[in-house]
Amino acid sequence: LPAFPNSQAARDVDEFDFVVVGSGAGGGPLACRLAKAGFNTLLIEAGGDANGNLNVSVPGYQAVVTQDPTLRWDIFVNHYKNQTQAKRDPKYVYETGHNEYHVGPSPPPGAKDLGILYPRGSMLGGSVNHNALIWITPHDRDFDTIAQLTGDNSWAASNMKKYLLKIYQWLPVMPTDPTILLRDLPLTRHLVAGAEAAGYSVPVLSPLARLGQLLLQSPNAPVPNRDFVEGYFQVPLTMKFGERQAVREYILRTVAEGHPLTVRTNTFVTKIKFDSSGPKPRATGVDYLQGEYLYKASPLHGTSSGTPGSVRAKREVIIAGGTFNTPQILKLSGIGPARELQRFGIPVIKNLPGVGTNMMDRYEVPVNVKHESDFSVLDGCTFDLKPHDLCLKQWQENPYIFAARGAYTSNGLATMMLQRSSFASTPDVDLSIFGGPLNFQGYFPGWHDFSVRDHKHFSWYSLKAHTRNRAGTVELRSSNPLDQPLINFNYFHEGTTAGGADRLDLGALVQAIRKSREALGDWANYPVLGGTPFVEENPGPSVQTDEQIGQFIKDVAWGHHAACTCPIGPDSDPMAVLDSDFRVKGVDGLRVVDASVFPDIPGVFIQSAIFMASEKAADVLIAEAKANA
Numbered sequence: 001l002p003a004f005p006n007s008q009a010a011r012d013v014d015e016f017d018f019v020v021v022g023s024g025a026g027g028g029p030l031a032c033r034l035a036k037a038g039f040n041t042l043l044i045e046a047g048g049d050a051n052g053n054l055n056v057s058v059p060g061y062q063a064v065v066t067q068d069p070t071l072r073w074d075i076f077v078n079h080y081k082n083q084t085q086a087k088r089d090p091k092y093v094y095e096t097g098h099n100e101y102h103v104g105p106s107p108p109p110g111a112k113d114l115g116i117l118y119p120r121g122s123m124l125g126g127s128v129n130h131n132a133l134i135w136i137t138p139h140d141r142d143f144d145t146i147a148q149l150t151g152d153n154s155w156a157a158s159n160m161k162k163y164l165l166k167i168y169q170w171l172p173v174m175p176t177d178p179t180i181l182l183r184d185l186p187l188t189r190h191l192v193a194g195a196e197a198a199g200y201s202v203p204v205l206s207p208l209a210r211l212g213q214l215l216l217q218s219p220n221a222p223v224p225n226r227d228f229v230e231g232y233f234q235v236p237l238t239m240k241f242g243e244r245q246a247v248r249e250y251i252l253r254t255v256a257e258g259h260p261l262t263v264r265t266n267t268f269v270t271k272i273k274f275d276s277s278g279p280k281p282r283a284t285g286v287d288y289l290q291g292e293y294l295y296k297a298s299p300l301h302g303t304s305s306g307t308p309g310s311v312r313a314k315r316e317v318i319i320a321g322g323t324f325n326t327p328q329i330l331k332l333s334g335i336g337p338a339r340e341l342q343r344f345g346i347p348v349i350k351n352l353p354g355v356g357t358n359m360m361d362r363y364e365v366p367v368n369v370k371h372e373s374d375f376s377v378l379d380g381c382t383f384d385l386k387p388h389d390l391c392l393k394q395w396q397e398n399p400y401i402f403a404a405r406g407a408y409t410s411n412g413l414a415t416m417m418l419q420r421s422s423f424a425s426t427p428d429v430d431l432s433i434f435g436g437p438l439n440f441q442g443y444f445p446g447w448h449d450f451s452v453r454d455h456k457h458f459s460w461y462s463l464k465a466h467t468r469n470r471a472g473t474v475e476l477r478s479s480n481p482l483d484q485p486l487i488n489f490n491y492f493h494e495g496t497t498a499g500g501a502d503r504l505d506l507g508a509l510v511q512a513i514r515k516s517r518e519a520l521g522d523w524a525n526y527p528v529l530g531g532t533p534f535v536e537e538n539p540g541p542s543v544q545t546d547e548q549i550g551q552f553i554k555d556v557a558w559g560h561h562a563a564c565t566c567p568i569g570p571d572s573d574p575m576a577v578l579d580s581d582f583r584v585k586g587v588d589g590l591r592v593v594d595a596s597v598f599p600d601i602p603g604v605f606i607q608s609a610i611f612m613a614s615e616k617a618a619d620v621l622i623a624e625a626k627a628n629a
């Protein structure tokens with residue numbers, strides 16, 4: 001793809017049909033569709049274009065990229081308000097100096113409490129560029145419930161499927177090349193054991209053929225009862241021939257093809273502007289600051305506060321800043337709980353108490369084991385973009401055929417169990433358990449370097465889908481748009497507890513840990529594949545009873561699919577923020593399209609649901625604009 005193509009002349013225009021703020025999973029596809037339909041569209045992105053940055057393109061760098069200071073925002077959040085519980089997490093971070101941190105217990109005197117690191121991407125393509133590439137399509141129920149809640153049947157799963165087909169016009173999806181696994185049979189032994197734990201019979205003397213068959217199974221295949229079926233599957237990735245491809249590339253192609261899409265990177269929106277002269281306030285544009293790394297969450301934030309500017313939207317403004325930033329932008333612009341806005345001296349445009357509430361996320365937990373020997377598939381992989389990174393050289397110099405391009409063509413997670421726990425809130429599967437050769441224990445500064453410090457670890461990760469906790473909040477910390485907001489997830493007992501919700505979610509995760517251990521136990525059945533013994537480091541052999549496992553989960557669980565802070569809902573719900581056409585209630589000319597729109601956290605992995613919402617929003621906006629032409 002060419003270097004980022006918009007000219008200075010394009011940057012100087014100050015009025016567009018649509019202004020979209022944020023170029024991630026929500027904003028990116030929408031802006032492309034609007035431009036392809038002929039509307040003069042401006043896409044504003046706080047981050048840079050990441051052009052030529054291999055951290056983005058190499059799937060094996062899916063964790064390295066989250067450490068790239070040019071691409072990341074370090075958001076710090078609270079899992080618990082109770083600081084005794086919060087600080088039981090070995091990932092709890094204290095600030096000891098500028099960009100200097102202490103992680104875990106016994107901080108030095110004077111260290112400032114920060115909380116838990118929540119990685120976010122700030123660049124063209126948003127957090128999609130630094131996610132793990134995993135593509136699992138939503139469950140029908142995710143959309144059917146929005147249709148039931150709002151009475152808008154265009155949200156019914158049967159209608160939403162067409163947006164998936166639209167996405168596949170621009171999004172390549174491929175699993176890890178299974179021939180890579182043949183290069184490391186001791187690693188493959190874990191994946192075979194995972195298949196047995198998932199309920200398959202795998203011949204102990206010739207397990208590979210059976211694993212090969214299972215790797216042909218896509219969790220997205222439109223089979224009957226797909227959402228309910230437990231099993232063992234390949235992990236589909238948003239990539240083409242071993243190279244990450246997603247929203248960023250779609251945006252670049254849309255511009256290169258000559259559609260009227262202008263992209264302003266390094267442009268941070270501070271406020272939505274309104275015309276309040278009519279009966280209803282109408283969004284007319286946005287104010288911004290132009291400059292690199294302006295948000296204080298950027299590790300490269302310095303003294304610059306950017307060059308102010310503003311732009312007008314003839315038709316509409318669409319906010320797609322993500323679960324944390326969209327409520328922040330709305331509140332700073334006067335849309336949100338009146339009392340909170342008044343506390344910061346922000347004039348209230350519309351009192352919408354639901355903005356920044358209802359935040360949901362998944363819980364994720366690990367079981368980490370350490371072997372005596374290295375996994376050979378990682379030989380030569382230093383994960384650091386340096387000339388000595390032989391796996392990078394292999395990735396750069398070889399074609400994508402029979403594993404020739406090597407380990408970096410994968411995100412390291414080739415297989416996944418989908419299971420339904422006894423505590424699931426719906427008939428859908430609610431546990432995704434996937435394994436790989438790394439020592440990932442959640443997010444903290446330097447988490448990736450820690451995860452691959454040696455090549456001896458294997459881990460199973462469990463991700464709880466359809467969680468019940470909706471008690472998370474995003475509140476203003478100050479009226480300065482460059483300050484990150486105050487984010488409280490209110491995990492487990494501090495969150496939604498009605499009907500034992502917290503205990504049910506915890507129970508599902510206890511089962512997930514036991515299932516991971518079952519897979520580790522089944523490893524012993526396949527000595528034919530070789531490998532050295534291992535010891536369990538986390539939770540560790542002393543953690544055995546449900547109560548002990550439950551406490552381990554409460555102490556270490558993390559999330560990375562935060563959502564639902566500007567929920568769609570009916571007018572009868574005072575906490576609903578958007579109508580079913582993504583309109584911000586009570587004002588005209590303003591919509592939200594990103595992870596924050598969902599009333600309930602969708603599916604197992606979230607990006608597919610956001611892409612689908614983005615395609616739907618494009619349909620809605622284009623149809624309305626054409627009707628009003």
Ligand SMILES: Cc1cc2nc3c(=O)[nH]c(=O)nc-3n(C[C@H](O)[C@H](O)[C@H](O)COP(=O)(O)OP(=O)(O)OC[C@H]3O[C@@H](n4cnc5c(N)ncnc54)[C@H](O)[C@@H]3O)c2cc1C
Pocket residue numbers: 021022023024025026027044045046047066118119120121122123124125126127128130131132133134135136267268269270320321322323325326329560561562593594595596605606607608610
């Ligand atoms: C480490 C990690 C791994 C993940 N792995 C997966 C995975 O494998 N599969 C999956 O399905 N999901 C995954 N996710 C989640 C998924 O990537 C996100 O949920 C998704 O990208 C959110 O989309 P969004 O549009 O809401 O926000 P984002 O994609 O974060 O996009 C928001 C954009 O808005 C910009 N922005 C914000 N505020 C402003 C402002 N004021 N002015 C201008 N621009 C602004 C930001 O810079 C950003 O680029 C992962 C997330 C993380 C953090």
